[in-house]
Amino acid sequence: MQSYALTVDKFLDHAAKWSGDRQVVTAEPGRAAGRVGYAELRARSNRLSGALAALGLRFGDRIATLAWNTQHHLETYYAAMGAGLVCHTLNPRVTAAHLAAMVEEAEDRVLVVASSLIPLLMELAPLCPGIEHVVLIDGGGKALARLPEHKARLWTHESLLATHGAPAPWGGFDEETPAGLCYTSGTTGAPKGVLYTHRSNYLHTLRALQADAFALTGADSILVAVPMFHANGWGLPFAAPAVGAKLVLPGRHTDGASLATLMRDEGVSVAAGVQTIWLGVLDHLDAVGGELPDLKRVIIGGSTCPDALIQRMEERLGARVQTSWGMTELSPLGAIAPPDAPPSETRASGRPAMGLDLKLTDADGVTLAQQRGVVGYLKVKGASVLDRYFKAETDALDAEGYFDTGDLARIDEAGHLTICGRSKDLIKSGGEWINPTEIEDIIGRHPAVGQVAVIGRSDPKWGERPVLVVELRQGQSVDPQTLLEALRGKVADWWLPDQIVQISAMPLAATGKIDKSRLRADYVNGKIATEGANR
């Protein structure tokens, strides 16, 4: 059969040819949304490839982006990848120092920045001497005439296109060519880079498009509320053009009012994003009224979603909620609940669509004889799964070639996967394991509790003992004994935390997840124990 490289430029080529007038819409608060058809987007992206070549970028070079979900960012994705460059997405919520470390490790030559992030650019640029060109996207180029005391040449997206834009060859290289680079959030250690290839992105796209997964069609209008700097925006910047779906990008405004308006105006039928985003939309709709009549499905992920929220979403939005589980290292889709799964199954994270193999092992990595109904260490294998972290010296795989997700999971008899916590968060007490997630789930249901985390502290007798850390909701108070009572009878007595600490604000990582590494450090350093109450 034909030699045919699986490269992502083919997605946009396909959209340009078969759905050339289908729109990519970018929200612009206070102004009419930006609109471009796939055919024009393809032409512009390709001309941008030509411009990047004119700047001296060579095959394999890396371009960093610090940007929201917009047409310009999408054009940068395809301009880079189509030309065999690597698109390195940076998370604007990370500190300048951490960003600079990633830019340096990646040896990025170009930095593409949303004009709304110029203050961050001003902090970052002096820390990134290797950057040769800065490209401001999403308008507002006049806000910055030059970059002070930095050799980098300053462009706007449109000035670069106007000056150097030219048709350029796309694809034609091996499908193992790197296409994207994304750093993990680092909640359990230093951020690590994941280098996606064209092949891994292409196969992830086809895998995610299955009818029991994203199930996108050319008739859909898809809102990508998950940031394009998080693991390829869940792969939707590839999946939407692949099927010719209308692509709706919210820019940087993902508050409930902005999203609800955008979804109604653009006839959004499928929406994807983390649960907190949808809370905002629900609150807005409850406050002002209004419906989203075209919405059929909401794909959520990022963390376990409480049943009550799923139910509220399905009732208020009139849409099916699809729970999912993924990781940066998985491109990112791991498992997803089918669109037509009965509500009873939505508590689980779903099932792995064809293309991901998984197994549950014990703590020593030995495959569990029984793979159903027990909690195990989740290991995965697949064409879109990490092999080795960027610039790491060794593979991150076990002897059978599986990657350790670091998650604990259970699979029920019917084959539904549920994530049960992080294996690194487990607390070993008296030689036995305590799973913080089980305790957190129970405490998290208490109406006074906003955020909750259970961490281990070292103990001379037991090795480790659990400490419960809670951030209460505003204006709420609770007696620590009440929280202990809530746990009693639901977990083993020896799982009961030795200490309960109330803090005013939980430390969060850039992805919004609780930063347990910092919480543990703060605890050890005595920064939070002062507010504590011993059992």
Add this chain to the structure above:
Amino acid sequence: MQSYALTVDKFLDHAAKWSGDRQVVTAEPGRAAGRVGYAELRARSNRLSGALAALGLRFGDRIATLAWNTQHHLETYYAAMGAGLVCHTLNPRVTAAHLAAMVEEAEDRVLVVASSLIPLLMELAPLCPGIEHVVLIDGGGKALARLPEHKARLWTHESLLATHGAPAPWGGFDEETPAGLCYTSGTTGAPKGVLYTHRSNYLHTLRALQADAFALTGADSILVAVPMFHANGWGLPFAAPAVGAKLVLPGRHTDGASLATLMRDEGVSVAAGVQTIWLGVLDHLDAVGGELPDLKRVIIGGSTCPDALIQRMEERLGARVQTSWGMTELSPLGAIAPPDAPPSETRASGRPAMGLDLKLTDADGVTLAQQRGVVGYLKVKGASVLDRYFKAETDALDAEGYFDTGDLARIDEAGHLTICGRSKDLIKSGGEWINPTEIEDIIGRHPAVGQVAVIGRSDPKWGERPVLVVELRQGQSVDPQTLLEALRGKVADWWLPDQIVQISAMPLAATGKIDKSRLRADYVNGKIATEGANR
């Protein structure tokens, strides 16, 4: 990212793990249907791989099958492919002499035969001295004690499993490893072999599973009425386990009554097969009454389907009809109408799902400047498209790497592809082209006409001139002038056939398509002209 070979054994592994109890059902007329879960099917297929190894088969060796759609045939597919052997499917409707030529070219070492085809085996075996083992499948092994005067050892599927069945390693080889071999029908020349690889089959499966194509889910029950010896059974033996759909196999009885009963009993939600199959089901339902309440979609292909039949199917079956176009050389899916396409679009063959590139050229192979609204020569490119015919010395591709489908096609402004005939059937008259398909479409609508074909005959003045050949419906008669009048005003006057010939039976190729090569030969040899009437 991980090195992860795209091999088809992974489909059955996935089904065994995630949908182990989901059934594969084989119709057995007069008896209860055969049933097996994917987990057991996987175990049996894998043990059959072990048995084939015990027979001395080595990686890359070829196994021929002469069989219907049954569990045993499916087990043979996976046993062969999983072990790195090639499953060479033979069409039982081809003559023994032609089959023997294919078996010889393929150097098949094993011949797997449905017990209902023992008479054909008796004809074929003496012509195939290279066959070392014959395996009878689908019961009835007692019908044959030994193979007369042939060195081949005789087994039944179950005796082979019982004697030599053993767990065997599956996969672990390169994804470019050949997996299947299928010969084209040869309506326009000698049959040519298409050697599928694991990669081409795997990617075809993911491509076909898109929500705008087959859109199969784990909740579906799919009837595969297209033979497994036709281009991988449209890829459904791979697609069904990949998503964990219930797989319903009709065996050799594809008459309307058998299929209707099977579909009702097994809750079939999606059915796939050529249009003539569904005519039988419609006629049966009309005759005896009855409904197919679970049926949602019928995927048809193989030839252009009249609007009236599509309408009748949708009304009588209460299901959506998805038209499609494919070829053995394309694995086979080319284009398909989405499940939710409005009825106005069903006249077209559909659109190419992501993963197939195509272009329209002129007769000289030059890409048409205008790709919409004109008829052109259809050329395609993709990971599941033929590169070179089996044992051919040169590639079958143009300079840009496209394969010539031999079809003429038009794409409308909205991107719907319609096949308009075979380029080799075109008739050149006075330096201009006449398209037989356009004439055939008009004549085919006449109520007295059963089958119709327009062929070219050589003409000293014009080069070629068209001859209209018709097979009337039983008991019908028609005046040739009436047929000419039906054409007048609808095609150019110089397209009007010079001669109209009535024959009692149109020569058919093994796939059921009209064999125009033979028709032309018969005409030249004076075998059909005697019944003719000149204009």
